[in-house]
Amino acid sequence: MDVFALFAARVSNALSVLYPEVGADLLARIVVEPPRDSAHGDLSTNAAMVVAKPLGKNPREVATTLAEHFGKDPDVTAVEVAGPGFINFRLATPIWHQVLRSIAQQGDDYGRSTLGQGEAVNIEYVSANPTGPMHVGHTRGAVFGDTLAALMAYSGYEVAREYYINDAGSQIDTLARSTFLRYREALGETIEIPPGFYPGDYLIPVGQALKEEFGDSLLSKPEPEALALVKDRVLAAMLELIKADLAKLNIHHDVFFSERTLHGQGGAIDTTLDWLRQEGMIYEGRLEPPKGKTPDEWEDREQTLFRATDYGDDVDRPLIKSDGSYTYFAADIAYHRNKFLRGFKHMINVLGADHSGYVKRLQAATKAVSLNAADMDVRICQLVRLMKNGEPFKMSKRSGDLVTLADVVDEVGADATRFMLLFRRNDAAMDFDFALVKEQTRDNPVFYVQYAHARAYSIFKTANRDLPALDLSPEALAKAEIELIQTPEELDLVRVLAAWPRTVTAAAVAHEPHRIAFYVHDLAGAFHSFWAKGKDDVSLRFVNADDPKLTLARLALVDAVRQVLVNGLAILGVSAPTELS
Structure with a gap:
């Protein structure tokens, strides 16, 4: 049940x-969302301001008419017009009970949507040169792309996870010589x-494998053949090495596309x-010289150019170098076609x-090769600085001058690596503090969220201890008297749970995907806060040995928190442990 989608439909119908x-x-332009200040209500809509001008009316006049209409809705306890024409709603308690029941009924599918309508989406990520193991600079994009793929699949898209192997060009020749x-x-x-x-x-192992396969025969072959x-x-x-590195973060691609297949006479670039x-x-x-280039640094010649500016790029792009070989962009165009x-x-x-x-040129290429039928979004992942206790951290390096993905995962684990790299917008630089992600404190976001999940299991253990005769099976929880959930503290926690479907859709x-990480952290915070209140106020404790019915209802609430944490962590590719050491 998506409360926001439900009321968006009701507002549109009205x-x-x-x-x-x-x-x-x-x-279609109408939005129903939480108000900026929760004191103003549970939902807010801009509907009146969207339609007022086309109707030739004052926004507040339209808002007042809508408010009067919703004043008769049994699921609304209060509705008011605010500011230039916003409409704020406060919902009746039974709506929140419906949210809890829908979580119990839908389980892993709570929050899953048909937004994508089964449309195919290609997500290309990592695509590092296959010249060695994955280094830490690749890790953020790998985690971001993999999580975005999971998010889009959860939202109803048919997702293809793709890795573009840059196996053509001078760097591969250097790799072979090395x-x-x-x-x-x-x-x-x-x-x-x-x-x-x-x-x-x-x-070194590759050299040894060549010796075992060829003996010394390569030494006598012509250099090009060898x-x-x-x-x-x-x-x-190298591709197997890269796959093994990515597997440490449980990242697996569906397609590995070789750049070399684009080249050659009659190949995809030619066609x-x-x-x-x-x-x-x-x-x-x-072309005009780029800004800042002197005539001595710029080759002024007639060349083959792609009309990139016709498709939103800043300049037209060369396709053939002076030596007759294709530019990288020529390969990019062929690849996206x-x-x-x-x-x-x-x-x-x-x-x-x-x-x-590269953003504008790739978008221009996609528009051109699809005759404007396809869309391209380029997501840039900014740099990650390795830190320890707030200071730059230089790890021991096992592969030349590189800190590898494997180094990072071996140091802190896959869960911490994934969550921390997602706990910030992809387009913002970030510090990855090894000391922080090992702390078992609320300052460590991944521990804070996983501890909330483990705490849910701990509460059930307490219930088993204090009320051994109480049936805590999923069937019993599904029949719990949810109507007993009435306190403001309980309902505030349900409101956070109710935001999950909307969060998933907005993130998709x-x-x-960082929105998912932010959400599960907020949900964990709300859950921990409620638990803490129970320490001081006995009436708010989840387990009350003197009131089995209320205990079962509250355990249904705990199980709803557990379920939504599982759903969110699954998208993030992070485990949901039942206990933490």
């Missing part, structure tokens, strides 16, 4: 009856890693550029902070 001339486009050195080392040679090569020890063999083996090994030419989206021309041809009209790319300049629409 407007349709009171003002039949109001169209569906206006009704691996060939490790192969020679495995054969007994003393090697020296030149500047610019990949120095990490993670290539490096081609090495490249295939090391790319496969895409041919199609763009036919559609008039490519021309031969010159491939996504569209695979049936994706909704695409989300999760990129690192160093790719913020905005592509902002």
